[in-house]
Amino acid sequence: MDVYLSTGLARLTDADVLGEGGEARVFRFQGRAVKVFHPVAVRDAAGQAARATKLAKLARFPARLPPAVLGPLELARGARGDVVGFVMRLVEGEDASRLSQRRAREGRVPNDRVTALFSALARTLGGLHAQGVVVGDLNDGNVLVPADGGAPCLIDADSMQFDGLPCAVGHERFLDPRLYGVDLTAAPRFDAGSDWYAFAVMLFSSWLYVHPFGGTHPRLGTLLRRAEAGHSVLRDDVVAPRVAASWRTLPDDALHWFRGVFEDGQRAPPPLTLWRTAFSVCACGVEHARPACPTCQALGPLSTRPALRVKGRCTARVLRQTTGRVVAAAMQGGVRLVIEQDGALRREDGGVVLERPLGPGERAVIAGASTWLVDRRGGLTRVEHGRAVERAQTSVAPGGPLLAASTTATYRAEHEWLVDQVTGARVGQVLEGQTWVWTGERLGLGFYRAGGVTVAFLLRAGRPGLKQLPDVGWTGRVVSAHAAFDAGHALLTVTTETGARDVVRRWLFSDSGALLGASPDGPRGHAALLGGRVVVGTDAGLVSLSNSAGVLAEGTCFTDTQPFVSAQDELLPQPDGSLVVVGARDVVQLSLS
Numbered sequence: 036m037d038v039y040l041s042t043g044l045a046r047l048t049d050a051d052v053l054g055e056g057g058e059a060r061v062f063r064f065q066g067r068a069v070k071v072f073h074p075v076a077v078r079d080a081a082g083q084a085a086r087a088t089k090l091a092k093l094a095r096f097p098a099r100l101p102p103a104v105l106g107p108l109e110l111a112r113g114a115r116g117d118v119v120g121f122v123m124r125l126v127e128g129e130d131a132s133r134l135s136q137r138r139a140r141e142g143r144v145p146n147d148r149v150t151a152l153f154s155a156l157a158r159t160l161g162g163l164h165a166q167g168v169v170v171g172d173l174n175d176g177n178v179l180v181p182a183d184g185g186a187p188c189l190i191d192a193d194s195m196q197f198d199g200l201p202c203a204v205g206h207e208r209f210l211d212p213r214l215y216g217v218d219l220t221a222a223p224r225f226d227a228g229s230d231w232y233a234f235a236v237m238l239f240s241s242w243l244y245v246h247p248f249g250g251t252h253p254r255l256g257t258l259l260r261r262a263e264a265g266h267s268v269l270r271d272d273v274v275a276p277r278v279a280a281s282w283r284t285l286p287d288d289a290l291h292w293f294r295g296v297f298e299d300g301q302r303a304p305p306p307l308t309l310w311r312t313a314f315s316v317c318a319c320g321v322e323h324a325r326p327a328c329p330t331c332q333a334l335g336p337l338s339t340r341p342a343l344r345v346k347g348r349c350t351a352r353v354l355r356q357t358t359g360r361v362v363a364a365a366m367q368g369g370v371r372l373v374i375e376q377d378g379a380l381r382r383e384d385g386g387v388v389l390e391r392p393l394g395p396g397e398r399a400v401i402a403g404a405s406t407w408l409v410d411r412r413g414g415l416t417r418v419e420h421g422r423a424v425e426r427a428q429t430s431v432a433p434g435g436p437l438l439a440a441s442t443t444a445t446y447r448a449e450h451e452w453l454v455d456q457v458t459g460a461r462v463g464q465v466l467e468g469q470t471w472v473w474t475g476e477r478l479g480l481g482f483y484r485a486g487g488v489t490v491a492f493l494l495r496a497g498r499p500g501l502k503q504l505p506d507v508g509w510t511g512r513v514v515s516a517h518a519a520f521d522a523g524h525a526l527l528t529v530t531t532e533t534g535a536r537d538v539v540r541r542w543l544f545s546d547s548g549a550l551l552g553a554s555p556d557g558p559r560g561h562a563a564l565l566g567g568r569v570v571v572g573t574d575a576g577l578v579s580l581s582n583s584a585g586v587l588a589e590g591t592c593f594t595d596t597q598p599f600v601s602a603q604d605e606l607l608p609q610p611d612g613s614l615v616v617v618g619a620r621d622v623v624q625l626s627l628s
Contacts, residue, residue, distance in 0.1 A: 036048075036062075036071060037114070038069065038071060038111040038112065038113065038119055038120065039111070039112045039113070039114070039116075040069075040109060040111060040112075040122060041109050042065075045064050045065075045069065045111070047062040047064060047069060047071065048062075049466055049467065049468065049469055049485045050430075050467040050468040050469075051063045051064060051468075052433065052468065052469060052485070053068060053433055054433050054512070055484065055485075055487075055512065055513075056511065056512035056532070057073075057510055057511040057512060057532070057533065057534075058072060058073060059071055059072045059073060059120065060073070060486070063125065064122075066125060067108070067122050067123065067124065067125050068105075068122070068123050068124070068125040068126075069111055069120060069121075069122050069123075070111075070120045070121055070122075070123065070193075071111060071119055071120040072086070072089070072119055072120050073486075073487065081220075084220075085203055085220070088200055088201070088203065089193055089194075090118055091200055092193050092195075092197070092198075092200050093107055093110060093118060093121055093193060095197075095198050095200070096192075096193075097166060097167075097168060097197055097198070099166075100162070100163065100166065100168065100192075101158075101159045101162040101163060103155070103156075103159045103186050103187065103188045103189060104159065104163065104188070104189045104192050105123045105124050105126065105179070105188050105189065105190050105192055106123065106192040106193075107121035107122065107123060107192070107193065108121070108122045108123055108124065109121065109122045110122075121193070123190075123192075126179055126181050126188050127181065127182045127183070128179050128180050128181040128182045128183075128188075129179070129180055129182070129396075130175060130176050130177075130178060130179055130180070131152075131175040131176075131178035131179070131180055131187060131237060131241070132175040132176055132514070133180075134149055134152075134175070134180070134237075134240075134241035135175065135237075135240040135241050135244055135245075136244070136603060137244040137278050137280075137603055137618075137619040138360065138361065138362075138603065138605075138617075138618070138619045140241075141244075141360050141619045141620070142359050142360035142375055142392070143360070143392070143393070143395075145314065145316075145322065146242060146314040146322045146324075147313065147314050149238075149241050149242060150309075150310060150312055150314075151310075152180060152186075152187050153187075153234070153237070153238045153241070154309075154310040155186035155187060156178065156186070156187045156234065157234065157304065157305060157310075159186070159187075159189065160173075160227075160230055160231070160234060160304075161304065163195075163230075164227045164230070166197075167197060167198075168195055168196070168197040169195065169196040169197070169202065169223075169225045169226060169227060169229070169230055170189065170195050170196075170202070170225075170230050170233075171194065171195060171196045171201075171202025171204075171205060171219075171225040171229070171230070172191065172194050172202055172204050172205050172206060172209075172535075173209060173230050173233035173234065173237075174206040174208065174209040174233060174237070175209075175237050175240070175241075176206070176512065176514070176532060177189060177190050177191045177194075178190075178237070182395055182396060182411070196223050196225050199223060200223070201219060201220060201221070201222055201223045201224065201225075202219065202223070202224075202225050203219050203220045204219060204535045205219060205225070205229075205535060206532065206535050206536065207259065207535055207536045208236070208246060208258070208536075208537070209232075209233040209236050209237070210229075210233075210535075211225075211228070211229035211232040211233070211302075212262045212263050212265075213228075213229070213300075214229060215259070215263060226302075227302075228302025228303075229302070231296070231302050231303065231304055231305075232296060232302055234305075235247070235292070235293060235296045235297070235305070238305075239293055239297075242280070242285065242289075243279055243280045243281075243282060243284075243285070244278050244279050244280055244603070245268055245275055245276055245278070245279035245280075246258060246268075247267045247268055247269075247293065247297045248261040248262040248266070248267055248268065248297070249268055249275070249276060249279070249574065250268045250273045250274050250275045250276055250279070250574060251273070251274045251276075251574060251575050251597070252266065252272065252273050252274070253272075261273070262297075265297060265298045265299070265300065266298075267293075267294075267297040267298055268282065269282055269290070269293065269294060269297070269298070274597065276574035276601040276602065276603075277574075277597075277598060277599060277600060277601040277604070277618065278574075278601035278602070278603040278604065278618065278619065279601075280321070280322070281329055281330060281333075283325070283329040283333075284321065284322065284323035284324060284325060284329055284330070285312075285323075285324055285325075286312055286324045286325065288306060288308045288309060288312075289309055289312060289324075292305055292306060292309065312324050317330070317331060318336070318337070318358070319331055319336060319337040319358060320337070320357070320358035320359070320620055337356065337358065344598070344599070346595045346596075346598060346599075347594075347595035348593075348595050348627050348628045349593065349595035349596045349599065349625060349626070349627055349628075350625070350626045350627075350628070351596075351598075351599040351623050351624070351625055352623065352624045352626075353621055353622070353623055354370060354615065354622045354623065354624055355370075355372065355374075355383070355621060355622040356620065356621045356622075357374050357376050357620050357621070358376060358620070359374060359375045359376025359377065359620070360374070360375050360376075360619055360620055361373075361374055361617055361618065361619060361620065361621075361622065362374060362375050362380065362393065362398075362399045363398075363399045363400060363401050363406075364401070364605055364607060364615075364617040364622065365401040365441070365607070366607040366608065366609070366615065367401065367403055367441060367442045367476070368403075368442065370383065370607065370615055370622065371383055371401050371403075372401075372622065373388065373399040373401060373406055375392050375393060378390075378391065378392060379391065379392070380392065380393060380399065380406075382406065386420060386421065387421045388406045388408070388418050388421065389408070389418070393408075394410075395411070396410060396411025397409065397410050397411065398437070400436075400438045400439075400440045401440065402417070402440035402441065402442065402445055403441075403442035404419060405417050405418065405419050405424075405440075406418045406419075407438055407440055407445070409429070409437045409438050411431075412431065413428055413429045413430060413431045413437055414426070414428060415427040415428060415429055415437075415438060415447065427447060427456060428447075428449070429447035429448050429449070430447075430448040430449065430450060430467050430468050430470070431468060432448070432468060432469055432470055432471055433468075433469075436471055436472060436473060439472045439473050439474040439479060439481075440474065441474050441475055441476050441496070442476060443476050443477070443496040443497065444457065444474050444479065444494075444496040444497065445457055445474075446462065446472050446474060446479065446494070448465060448467070448468075448470050448472070449461075450467050451464055451465060451466065451467045452464055452465065453465050453470065453472065453481070453494075453501070455497075455499075460499060461499070462494065462499050462500065462501065463492065463494075463499070463500055463501030464501075465481070465483050465492075465501075466483035466484075466485055466490075469483045469484060469485055470482070470483040471483070471516055472494075473517065473518035473520075474494060474496065474520075475496075475520030475521075475525075476496065476520070477495065477496055477520070477522060477546070478493065478494065478495060478496070478520050478524075478525045478546055479493070479494030479495070479496065479525075480492070480493060480494065480518040480520070480525045480527055480544075481494070481501075481518075482507065482516075482527070484513070487510070488508075489507055489508045489509065490503065490507075491503070491504040491507035491527065491542070492504060493525060493544060493546075493548045495546075502547075502548040503548075504542070504544060504548055504550070505548075505550050506542070506550050506553065507527065507542055509529060509531050509533070509538075509540055510531070510533050511531040511532050511533030511534070511538070512531060512532045513529060513530070513531055514530040514531060514532055514537060515529075515530045516528065516529045516530070517561060517562075519561075519562050519563050519564045519606075520564060521564040521565065521566060521567065521608065522546075523545060523546045523567065524543060524544065524545060524546065524551070524564050524567045525543075525544045525546070525564075526541060526542070526543050526544070526562055526564055526569060527541065527542045527544075528540070528541045528561075528562050529541075530559065537559065538555075538556050539554075539556060539557045539558065539559050540553070540554060540555060540556065540557070541553065541554040541557055541562065541569070541580070541587055542554075543567075543569060543582070543587060550585070551567070551582065551585070552569075552580075552582040552585050552586060552587045553585065553586065553587060554580065554586070554587035554588070557571070557580065557587060557589060558571050558573045558578050558589055558602075559573065559602050560572045560573040560574075560578075560601075560602035560603075560604075561602070561603075561604060561605050561606050562580075562606065563606035563607065563608045563614060564608065565608050565612060565614075568580075569582075569587060570606065570614065571606075572600045572601065572602060572604050572605075572606050572616065573592075573600075573601075573602050574597075574601050574602050575592055575594065575597055576592055576593050576594050576595070576596040576597035576600060577592070577593040577596040577600055577614070577625070578590070578591070578592045578593070579591045579593075593627060595627075596625055596627070599616060599623055599625055600616050600625065601618070603618075603619075604616045604617060604618050605617040609624070612626075613625060613626040
């Protein structure tokens with residue numbers, strides 16, 4: 036793609052893509068970021084009106100905004116001189132959604148760091164409001180946490196509301212209930228109070244790993260209904276998901292402010308006392324800001340908690356528990372784990388992988404007895420018995436897995452090729468820097484995406500060639516994706532931000548690549564395959580998906596499993612039909628009688 040900047044022609048390639056959403060793609064170019072809008076069809080009246088508003092904002096964008104706002108530095112133009120995007124400062128980092136993902140954050144980013152990040156974000160919001168600018172679509176995907184430890188930045192500045200120009204969209208999980216059902220495109224509808232509501236949702240979710248209207252309730256069945264009713268997870272009749280930290284870990288002034296926002300309709304900025312909140316870590320691993328650990332007060336010390344629990348038809352047996360965090364898990368001839376605890380990285384047998392915790396952007400991938408360590412630039416190191424035995428390099432995909440491994444196969448991306456690391460053979464051609472890939476023992480699955488077009492493919496361990504898969508596609512920004520396998524099937528799950536809400540799509544394939552079933556919008560959570568049957572871990576418990584005429588539809592919810600599984604947990608199927616649930620700090624085997 037060619038665009039013209041003040042310095043001349045800029046040639047942007049797929050390998051330079053930093054991210055892609057519903058309205059634009061963002062490229063890396065000469066140390067800056069270039070946002071290029073997707074074309075809008077001439078007959079798309081609504082799209083043309085939204086683009087006109089966008090261009091008016093770029094022409095009238097306010098000057099001297101807080102430095103944490105990544106606003107336009109200059110315009111990008113097409114060959115005919117028309118504005119097709121803009122240039123902004125490049126900041127390396129991850130969006131703030133990872134702060135609310137327990138396995139991603141716990142043990143790596145302490146609550147005191149979260150407090151400091153949101154204190155800085157509050158100052159940025161206050162500065163914007165003082166200049167008459169409202170963010171509007173404030174959500175954790177539009178807040179960037181820099182890798183260098185700096186203050187969080189606000190992206191998508193061209194969507195903000197100012198100078199009588201509206202913000203036309205608001206993500207439903209962060210939208211002020213006062214604006215439910217309101218036409219956001221007709222006129223400026225957001226205000227400073229709606230920004231503070233979204234801010235409160237993000238802070239609450241980041242401290243406690245649960246949306247303030249998450250969990251389950253017998254009468255108010257959805258998050259949106261509970262938000263409308265002001266019936267938050269702070270109420271005793273709302274069952275919080277297993278992944279959530281107890282709200283009782285927070286200090287009284289924080290709880291008072293959250294109750295005011297979520298239950299009493301208050302829209303005030305947080306009190307300054309909130310930023311003096313100090314957390315400590317109990318011996319059981321729980322972070323809290325109370326005089327004593329509320330979890331140990333309620334459940335007793337970690338060492339005394341029962342390893343076997345039964346609820347109705349469900350039996351839950353704790354296989355592993357740690358005061359640190361579970362970094363990686365796989366079912367490869369049994370449950371294999373990488374655990375970070377007491378300042379070291381260890382395998383399930385206690386063997387040391389690293390004499391330090393993982394650093395920012397580093398990941399661990401299990402390949403049988405080996406552990407691959409992946410750094411943020413795609414550097415790969417295979418470790419066995421605490422010693423590095425192999426090094427390699429892989430191309431980096433924004434947000435995607437950098438390496439796929441099992442006991443039978445290991446795949447990495449090398450420029451425009453997918454490479455079998457064991458044999459060195461090129462398996463098939465892919466898109467550089469834009470490929471996501473996973474593998475099981477027999478089958479692998481992946482996709483690459485550019486310009487709104489998705490190509491999905493199937494792999495067979497030890498064989499060359501990629502089998503292109505039919506009918507896989509979506510619109511919007513990829514929030515997360517994962518794959519599941521059994522002996523004869525592969526399942527792809529992709530969550531996208533589409534039309535101001537998160538949409539979960541799934542595709543089930545046979546080992547020949549035939550599409551067996553698909554779900555255009557299913558329950559949120561990790562999925563597992565049991566003999567071709569799809570089971571999803573949700574905050575309400577395990578949910579089976581039925582396959583009727585090629586449509587994967589939500590079936591039975593096994594409510595007895597609710598205390599032992601959540602949407603953030605990973606599911607690993609066992610040969611005996613039971614499921615292993617991998618949480619942030621424990622590994623639990625679930626069996627249904």
